[in-house]
Amino acid sequence: MNADYRVPAGTQLTHADIRIGVGNIWRELALADGDAGRAPLGAGLWIFVRDHPEHDRRLRVRAGDLLQIGDHVVTVLGIDGESVTLAFASPSLEPTIRLGVTA
Numbered sequence: 001m002n003a004d005y006r007v008p009a010g011t012q013l014t015h016a017d018i019r020i021g022v023g024n025i026w027r028e029l030a031l032a033d034g035d036a037g038r039a040p041l042g043a044g045l046w047i048f049v050r051d052h053p054e055h056d057r058r059l060r061v062r063a064g065d066l067l068q069i070g071d072h073v074v075t076v077l078g079i080d081g082e083s084v085t086l087a088f089a090s091p092s093l094e095p096t097i098r099l100g101v102t103a
Contacts, residue, residue: 008083009043015088018069021046022084028062041079 007013012021024044042062047069049055061067061084067074077085 002087002089004077004085004087006083006085012046013086016072017050018072019048019050020074020086021048024060025079025081025084041081043076043079043084045084 003015005013005015007020007022009023009025012019022043022045025041027039028042029039040062042060045057045059045061047055047057047059047067049070061076061079063076063078065076067076073089075087075089077087079085
């Protein structure tokens with residue numbers, strides 16, 4: 001199943017057995033080479049997998065990151081300062097961040 005979700009900061013998304021909370025959206029100044037206007041937006045994600053608390057994670061992401069969470073590949077489509085847009089897709093894509101989560 002493919003699905004896109006816009007998740008406002010301070011809220012969470014539930015997709016199948018996965019919950020993803022979103023927050024701490026700000027510019028990543030360390031990646032700006034001294035130019036704050038070029039700093040990409042980053043966001044904190046809190047990932048919870050039902051019945052598998054050992055796989056819960058908190059990580060920082062930027063637009064374009066691919067995550068593998070169990071059988072799901074999640075793409076961070078965009079971060080707009082108030083929300084994060086995530087796309088769930090089949091696991092045919094190669095993730096950039098592997099969480100090692102099995103559902």
